[in-house]
Amino acid sequence: MHHLFDDRRYLIPFRSKLLPQIFTDVLVIGGGVAGLRAALASSSAGDVECIVVAKGELKQSNTYWAQGGIAAVLDEADSVAEHVSDTLAAGAGLCDEPVVRGVVERGSEAVREVVGWGMEVDRVVGANPRRAPGLDELSGLALGMEGGHSRPRIVHSHGDATGRALSDVLVDRVRAADRVRVFERCFVLDLITGDGGEGGGEVMGAITHHPRYGLQVIWAGATVLASGGCGQVYRESTNPSVATGDGVAMAFRAGAELRDAEFVQFHPTTLYVAGASRALITEAVRGEGAYLIDRGGHRFMPDYDERAELAPRDVVSRAILAQMARTGHTHVYLDVRHLGAKRFAARFPGIAELLAKFDLDPSTQPIPVHPSAHYMIGGVAATVEGHTSLPGLFAAGEVTCTGLHGANRLASNSLLEGLVTGRAAGAACVAELNGQPRSPQRIVSDIPLSERSELDLADVRSSLRSVMWRHVGIEREGERLREVEEMFGFWARYTMDKIFDEQPGWEAQNLLTIGALITRAAAWRAESRGTHYRLDHPETREEFHVHSVWRRGREGAQTACVEAGLPPMDTDEHG
Ligand SMILES: Cc1cc2nc3c(=O)[nH]c(=O)nc-3n(C[C@H](O)[C@H](O)[C@H](O)COP(=O)(O)OP(=O)(O)OC[C@H]3O[C@@H](n4cnc5c(N)ncnc54)[C@H](O)[C@@H]3O)c2cc1C
Numbered sequence: 001m002h003h004l005f006d007d008r009r010y011l012i013p014f015r016s017k018l019l020p021q022i023f024t025d026v027l028v029i030g031g032g033v034a035g036l037r038a039a040l041a042s043s044s045a046g047d048v049e050c051i052v053v054a055k056g057e058l059k060q061s062n063t064y065w066a067q068g069g070i071a072a073v074l075d076e077a078d079s080v081a082e083h084v085s086d087t088l089a090a091g092a093g094l095c096d097e098p099v100v101r102g103v104v105e106r107g108s109e110a111v112r113e114v115v116g117w118g119m120e121v122d123r124v125v126g127a128n129p130r131r132a133p134g135l136d137e138l139s140g141l142a143l144g145m146e147g148g149h150s151r152p153r154i155v156h157s158h159g160d161a162t163g164r165a166l167s168d169v170l171v172d173r174v175r176a177a178d179r180v181r182v183f184e185r186c187f188v189l190d191l192i193t194g195d196g197g198e199g200g201g202e203v204m205g206a207i208t209h210h211p212r213y214g215l216q217v218i219w220a221g222a223t224v225l226a227s228g229g230c231g232q233v234y235r236e237s238t239n240p241s242v243a244t245g246d247g248v249a250m251a252f253r254a255g256a257e258l259r260d261a262e263f264v265q266f267h268p269t270t271l272y273v274a275g276a277s278r279a280l281i282t283e284a285v286r287g288e289g290a291y292l293i294d295r296g297g298h299r300f301m302p303d304y305d306e307r308a309e310l311a312p313r314d315v316v317s318r319a320i321l322a323q324m325a326r327t328g329h330t331h332v333y334l335d336v337r338h339l340g341a342k343r344f345a346a347r348f349p350g351i352a353e354l355l356a357k358f359d360l361d362p363s364t365q366p367i368p369v370h371p372s373a374h375y376m377i378g379g380v381a382a383t384v385e386g387h388t389s390l391p392g393l394f395a396a397g398e399v400t401c402t403g404l405h406g407a408n409r410l411a412s413n414s415l416l417e418g419l420v421t422g423r424a425a426g427a428a429c430v431a432e433l434n435g436q437p438r439s440p441q442r443i444v445s446d447i448p449l450s451e452r453s454e455l456d457l458a459d460v461r462s463s464l465r466s467v468m469w470r471h472v473g474i475e476r477e478g479e480r481l482r483e484v485e486e487m488f489g490f491w492a493r494y495t496m497d498k499i500f501d502e503q504p505g506w507e508a509q510n511l512l513t514i515g516a517l518i519t520r521a522a523a524w525r526a527e528s529r530g531t532h533y534r535l536d537h538p539e540t541r542e543e544f545h546v547h548s549v550w551r552r553g554r555e556g557a558q559t560a561c562v563e564a565g566l567p568p569m570d571t572d573e574h575g
Contacts (some may be wrong), residue, residue: 001491002488002493004492004496005504005512005513006552007551008253008444009199009254010190011189011506011509012445012447012506013417013446014215014444015442015444016444017440020150020213020214021216021217021219022219023438024049024051024109024218024220025048025052025220025221025430025437026042026048026049026050026220026223026430026433027218027220027223027224028053028223028226029053029206029223029227029247030061030225030247031053031065031182032398033167033397033415033419034226034425036167037396037426038224038396039174039177039180039207040429041426042183042224042429042430043178043180043366043425043455043475048179049181050180050181052132052174053182053184053188053206054182055186055187055246058171061228061242062231063415064164064167067161067162068411069155070107070412070415071146072152072153074108074155075143081191084102087104087404087405087410089148090409091405091408092543093406094403096107096406096543100514103402103416107468108418110419110423114166114419115138117169118169119157119165120158120165120169121165122142123139123141123142141155141551142156145288146169146310146412147283147287148310148311148313148411152287154284159286159350160350161349162415166415183210187210187503188227188250189506190253191205191250191253192207193254199253199255200255202390203219203254203391203442204223204279205219206250209503217440221433222392222394222429223393224395224425225250225393225395226422227246228243228397231375231376232511233465233511234264234465235462235466235516236371236467237374238270238278239373241467245514246506249514251388251390251399252310252552253395253552254390255389255390256381256389256390257549257551258376258549258550259401259548260401260407260547260548261521261548262532263378264518265374265377266311266317266318266369266372268280268317268369269292269369270372271355272300273330275296277420280286280372283352284347284348285351286334288339288343288344290335290336291334291338292319292335293333294324294326296327296433300332304318304319307320312408313531314530317505320371321371321475330370331368335367337365341361341362348516353412372470375398375414376403377406377530378401378548379395381400381401382396382421384402385421385428386429389478394428394429395425396425396426397418397421403488409531416431420568428442452493452494453494461504464512465511467484467487468484468519472519472522476532476534477534477536478537479536485516485523487518488515488516492512520550525544525548528540528542528546
């Protein structure tokens with residue numbers, strides 16, 4: 001990675017004592033499931049003040065757009081052991097089994113809790129799934145089936161609007177909580193550490209920007225990073241525009257340990273309508289019996305995998321790419337015609353509505369689909385309780401790498417992770433508060449003005465997203481990855497050396513950082529495993545049965561790659 005990624009500690013120059021100051025016990029960065037659940041946990045622990053910041057409105061999150069549901073063991077016929085075993089199988093050898101067990105065991109309680117708070121979940125009445133908000137108890141749930149699960153265990157709401165229902169309940173509860181303040185449209189630039197600008201010290205809060213109030217410092221006894229994923233680093237993505245990987249990039253700048261950056265999950269089926277955003281067609285549609293067919297009407301998944309449409313996402317995504325290449329077509333189709341119009345509209349009302357907007361009638365026409373980037377598996381190394389490598393910094397949800405997903409995430413395990421780890425991180429950080437408000441420190445960030453010329457930011461952003469999609473996407477190859485690393489070096493020279501005063505500039509710097517990290521990690525992992533597929537190394541190699549660990553260089557300008565049990569990275573090859 002270019003040394004500018006390592007050199008830069010903060011995105012902007014500032015003097016902390018000259019900025020407006022805000023004080024809180026707990027600062028939560030992110031208003032998705034993980035952040036909101038963490039805020040509720042911290043504020044229920046007695047005399048604790050909490051601030052939640054979100055860069056957009058609270059409903060602008062991956063959480064809000066989740067469709068399929070929440071995986072949890074809620075049926076007598078199911079068991080924790082089976083959910084654990086399915087999660088481990090998907091994770092291709094890189095799951096941390098105690099973490100998987102810890103999350104799965106707390107799943108039913110986590111769901112029970114949000115249902116108790118008023119989240120509507122779909123239930124079966126006779127043979128028909130129906131909303132029954134008045135019913136208590138988790139009986140009669142209409143549990144869905146998704147790829148990689150050996151049993152139906154996906155709780156959903158309003159058919160395909162699980163994220164919205166979950167978000168609405170958590171937002172209402174957070175807004176009603178006495179000790180939680182919510183700052184929307186408040187962009188966090190950086191975590192503040194007391195280490196003289198080196199990074200790696202105690203996290204004491206964050207520096208933020210609000211269009212009305214400008215730059216501010218929020219000093220916090222504990223900071224919970226719950227800033228979600230980074231889908232926007234890819235041209236094709238299911239993620240909303242807020243998902244620019246800011247949290248991972250700021251944690252990297254602050255010196256936190258990152259893990260498994262190479263693992264990004266691609267969703268096989270997003271709506272392919274030229275010019276429209278890549279709206280997700282949930283996995284649950286295949287769970288209900290939809291077929292994948294090519295332009296000739298051939299149902300091709302059984303040719304690639306005996307689990308057919310219910311094979312794990314990486315297998316289905318690659319099969320779609322192969323079939324597109326074989327047929328010379330830009331997409332394939334999801335065929336639900338045999339399910340019947342009424343059943344489809346009842347089970348997936350949101351998708352039916354979306355298709356109608358494009359004059360697509362799924363009862364008579366197959367739905368055009370194409371894979372897209374969906375979920376960041378790697379991230380800030382954290383325990384289930386949210387501890388990271390930095391004192392004062394906790395993390396939860398998609399921004400983390402806890403070891404739950406290994407090399408591939410099992411469908412619907414991430415809302416579960418957000419609920420469980422958000423709650424645990426919120427409780428754990430309160431336990432470590434010392435009862436004293438943090439006193440402001442003198443933190444100085446000086447960044448020399450660059451004399452190099454500028455690149456067009458919009459162009460950099462769109463080029464890096466295209467390059468990531470083409471060469472660091474579903475299929476990767478060593479030579480191409482090294483070329484992409486060089487491109488990131490070029491963009492870094494003209495972009496990472498600049499000081500921007502607005503969100504698009506800061507986001508572009510974060511996208512560059514996360515793109516460079518994913519590329520470097522993908523170049524390092526010379527094997528195929530889970531979501532990471534190398535055309536030049538299609539085999540899984542025992543010597544790579546390890547996590548990749550990444551940290552901003554502490555001495556000089558080297559990125560430290562600490563690979564348990566592996567020789568240091570070949571610097572000639574990887575530059
Ligand atoms: C279309 C879609 C469908 C999905 N379906 C499912 C599903 O059915 N089941 C499942 O388990 N998972 C699903 N997922 C994945 C799941 O939704 C996410 O992994 C999960 O919701 C992440 O929650 P989170 O709280 O970690 O992050 P998010 O919900 O993404 O929240 C991130 C928050 O951080 C804030 N933020 C980010 N950067 C900054 C910054 N610099 N400053 C201030 N605030 C910031 C954002 O504004 C946002 O409030 C889906 C994802 C997508 C995109």
